[in-house]
Amino acid sequence: MSLSRFNPNRSRYGIAVAALTVLVLIACVEIFGFNLAHWRTLSNDPQTLQLADASQHKAGSHIILGSGLRYSTASETLTVTDATSAYLDVSTNANSISSLTMHVREQHVALSDSQNVSVRIDTRAYDSSSKTANRTSSNAAENTEHAKNADGTASWSVSGTHTINAEVSSSLTMRVRPTSAQSSTTRIWIQEPNDTTLTISSITLNPRIPLNFSPLRMALMALAVAAVLALLPRSRLWSTQLDTSRKGQRWVMGITIAAIAIYGLVGIITSIAAFTPQQFHHPGSYTYDYNQYAYLADALLHGRPWLDLEVPQRFAQLADPYDVAARERLLGSGVTPIYWDYAFFNGRWYSYFGVIPAVLLYMPYQATTSLWVRNGLMLPTPAAMSLLTALGMIFAVLLVIRILRRHFPHASLATTVISVITVLLATNFPYLTSSGMFYTIPTAASLALTFMGLWFWLGARGSSARLSYAHIVAGSVCIAMNLGCRPTFILAALLAIPIFGPDAMKFIRTRHIKAFCTTLACGIIPAIVIVMPLLAYNYWRFGSITNFGNNYQITVTNMTQYTAPLSTMAPVIGYYLALPPNFTSSFPWVDYAPVPLNSWQYAEPALGGIFFIAPMLLMMAALPFLTSRLHQRHILASAYSMLGLGILLLLFNAYKAGFSWRYMLDFTWLFSLVSVLCIAEVLSHIPPRTSTDASSITTHDMGQFHSNEHAIAHQTLIQWIILALLFMTAIMSVLGVLLLSERNDPTSTLAIAQWFSITQWCSIA
Numbered sequence: 001m002s003l004s005r006f007n008p009n010r011s012r013y014g015i016a017v018a019a020l021t022v023l024v025l026i027a028c029v030e031i032f033g034f035n036l037a038h039w040r041t042l043s044n045d046p047q048t049l050q051l052a053d054a055s056q057h058k059a060g061s062h063i064i065l066g067s068g069l070r071y072s073t074a075s076e077t078l079t080v081t082d083a084t085s086a087y088l089d090v091s092t093n094a095n096s097i098s099s100l101t102m103h104v105r106e107q108h109v110a111l112s113d114s115q116n117v118s119v120r121i122d123t124r125a126y127d128s129s130s131k132t133a134n135r136t137s138s139n140a141a142e143n144t145e146h147a148k149n150a151d152g153t154a155s156w157s158v159s160g161t162h163t164i165n166a167e168v169s170s171s172l173t174m175r176v177r178p179t180s181a182q183s184s185t186t187r188i189w190i191q192e193p194n195d196t197t198l199t200i201s202s203i204t205l206n207p208r209i210p211l212n213f214s215p216l217r218m219a220l221m222a223l224a225v226a227a228v229l230a231l232l233p234r235s236r237l238w239s240t241q242l243d244t245s246r247k248g249q250r251w252v253m254g255i256t257i258a259a260i261a262i263y264g265l266v267g268i269i270t271s272i273a274a275f276t277p278q279q280f281h282h283p284g285s286y287t288y289d290y291n292q293y294a295y296l297a298d299a300l301l302h303g304r305p306w307l308d309l310e311v312p313q314r315f316a317q318l319a320d321p322y323d324v325a326a327r328e329r330l331l332g333s334g335v336t337p338i339y340w341d342y343a344f345f346n347g348r349w350y351s352y353f354g355v356i357p358a359v360l361l362y363m364p365y366q367a368t369t370s371l372w373v374r375n376g377l378m379l380p381t382p383a384a385m386s387l388l389t390a391l392g393m394i395f396a397v398l399l400v401i402r403i404l405r406r407h408f409p410h411a412s413l414a415t416t417v418i419s420v421i422t423v424l425l426a427t428n429f430p431y432l433t434s435s436g437m438f439y440t441i442p443t444a445a446s447l448a449l450t451f452m453g454l455w456f457w458l459g460a461r462g463s464s465a466r467l468s469y470a471h472i473v474a475g476s477v478c479i480a481m482n483l484g485c486r487p488t489f490i491l492a493a494l495l496a497i498p499i500f501g502p503d504a505m506k507f508i509r510t511r512h513i514k515a516f517c518t519t520l521a522c523g524i525i526p527a528i529v530i531v532m533p534l535l536a537y538n539y540w541r542f543g544s545i546t547n548f549g550n551n552y553q554i555t556v557t558n559m560t561q562y563t564a565p566l567s568t569m570a571p572v573i574g575y576y577l578a579l580p581p582n583f584t585s586s587f588p589w590v591d592y593a594p595v596p597l598n599s600w601q602y603a604e605p606a607l608g609g610i611f612f613i614a615p616m617l618l619m620m621a622a623l624p625f626l627t628s629r630l631h632q633r634h635i636l637a638s639a640y641s642m643l644g645l646g647i648l649l650l651l652f653n654a655y656k657a658g659f660s661w662r663y664m665l666d667f668t669w670l671f672s673l674v675s676v677l678c679i680a681e682v683l684s685h686i687p688p689r690t691s692t693d694a695s696s697i698t699t700h701d702m703g704q705f706h707s708n709e710h711a712i713a714h715q716t717l718i719q720w721i722i723l724a725l726l727f728m729t730a731i732m733s734v735l736g737v738l739l740l741s742e743r744n745d746p747t748s749t750l751a752i753a754q755w756f757s758i759t760q761w762c763s764i765a
Contacts, residue, residue: 068084069086124186422672434740
């Protein structure tokens with residue numbers, strides 16, 4: 001038996017050919033795939049219609065205004081006067097309308113800080129054989145999605161809903177999907193309140209969409225392909241061992257951390273530069289003011305626990321201000337402001353969210369800016385989110401590497417990359433990067449502090465046998481601060497038992513009582529130093545050290561009397577684990593999945609359950625089969641502790657908190673770390689791929705050779721399964737980011753441009 005020897009030149013030639021092939025394929029996808037709209041409209045015959053020629057009565061006009069719109073020729077301003085009939089009927093001499101461009105130069109949306117305009121396009125299908133079809137009928141029945149004309153010869157159907165903004169020209173061109181080849185009349189609904197205005201001169205029907213060649217898009221595709229190729233089973237990453245002492249690997253790790261830090265820095269700078277207070281109020285409704293942390297920082301700087309916000313006298317005089325019906329009556333009579341999701345106690349407004357972010361971020365920012373601006377400036381919530389999320393991701397990466405170095409010393413670089421990606425995605429960091437809401441500030445802070453604390457704790461034992469007391473103290477401080485962020489994260493302190501338990505038992509067996517007491521003191525005393533002021537803060541506000549104020553929140557129900565029903569616990573657990581995603585046929589191809597319950601419990605739609613959002617978490621199922629192996633690595637107790645703690649928090653949230661996408665972060669970080677342990681153990685038994693000289697293989701060795709090949713084939717199958725789960729997790733994360741970005745309705749010009757660029761990238765059909 002003979003096998004050809006490895007030829008380096010042939011290998012380099014093959015790599016070059018493969019790289020060139022990939023580049024050609026990427027270029028084809030860019031030119032023909034993402035620019036499909038250009039090729040589809042290349043043969044179009046554009047027709048531009050002037051709004052100045054529009055009429056509400058003139059038969060035969062190409063643009064007929066609905067009775068709810070008024071157009072001023074002098075200022076070229078289209079104004080919504082009645083939202084129930086704010087539409088334009090557009091007709092053409094062509095066979096049909098496949099797309100249109102609204103030439104909007106400026107817009108103003110009434111009763112909103114957002115300047116995104118929602119537009120719905122309807123098309124009318126009619127019987128071409130009928131000569132009596134009235135193409136300009138204003139029958140009220142036409143306002144429905146499938147309303148027929150009186151003569152039964154035509155009906156309107158929804159083509160699609162779009163968001164336009166004059167700041168982003170690509171958003172002004174919209175695809176029209178007619179229900180019939182005979183559709184030549186299109187109705188454009190302006191779905192905004194009265195007094196909304198659009199400065200618009202004309203509408204172009206069937207425009208030719210220019211070729212849009214994007215180097216950035218090609219670079220992202222090349223990066224994605226490179227990442228996939230790097231993780232393929234036969235890549236060099238699988239045969240290269242993790243060794244952070246090597247200069248090359250240190251550079252890669254440094255670049256990764258620097259990239260995350262740059263993301264955080266860019267988010268901070270852009271948020272501060274484009275800061276707009278997140279405050280929304282409509283007559284007869286609650287006041288939604290999301291600057292709660294900034295108000296809390298200002299209150300603490302002025303030496304008071306309550307927020308300096310107006311309290312309506314009639315609201316303060318209510319016998320029970322937590323009575324939802326009583327509040328609704330006040331709102332209906334014009335009493336304002338009643339702040340949504342603030343704590344109200346003894347006639348004052350409070351924040352029931354953790355105080356640590358206000359102390360560490362918002363207070364220093366306001367105090368520093370007060371040197372130049374009177375009373376200082378408010379730190380934008382998105383800036384705080386960018387900082388906390390970046391810190392959380394950095395220490396998540398460092399923690400995973402420390403776990404692998406300590407318990408899986410022979411882990412490959414591929415295993416490391418997969419483990420890092422698993423923690424970042426399965427923990428739900430993509431949600432944090434896209435939410436931008438102050439509700440996630442406490443959770444983001446707790447994630448950063450928890451990963452930081454565990455990283456310190458695991459670093460307490462270095463190359464020497466002695467524990468580093470400084471690491472224990474630092475870890476305890478970080479973990480204890482969770483009580484002032486997201487209090488449920490304080491349970492991470494229980495992980496000190498499996499982490500330091502073996503050392504404690506060793507001290508007791510060897511009668512090193514002093515070392516035992518010192519270690520215990522380093523863990524407990526710093527925690528007490530942090531926890532005591534937080535409990536005193538509770539007493540300062542509400543007269544009890546254990547009262548965090550969440551029962552005083554002004555929300556959808558009376559929390560002072562509310563008792564969570566047990567009947568909703570089982571379905572909520574099911575939703576948390578396996579709520580199926582709600583896939584759609586239009587961008588971003590997924591929508592929020594509903595969560596119906598038989599009794600009232602707080603529940604909001606989400607992308608899906610954790611096993612659908614992050615299929616990599618399914619690797620936890622391998623834990624019972626890896627018990628003996630993980631025990632040998634001295635990590636089994638930690639694995640089951642994290643699994644048990646995650647299940648406990650899942651049950652607590654399902655009963656007490658309800659269902660929310662953001663609540664998943666309370667336990668997904670634990671499940672993701674358990675999954676990493678399972679992944680690392682499963683992948684640790686992959687046989688090394690070495691080139692074999694056929695001349696050295698004898699008949700006696702042939703059986704062993706085939707046995708090794710069988711083992712390699714088995715492990716390759718496992719690699720492909722893990723890579724498939726990782727790929728699905730990445731896809732769901734991208735869809736989640738797109739869904740959140742669409743729903744968040746960004747107000748800054750930069751955010752709007754980014755969103756519409758992504759929309760244009762993905763709208764290839």
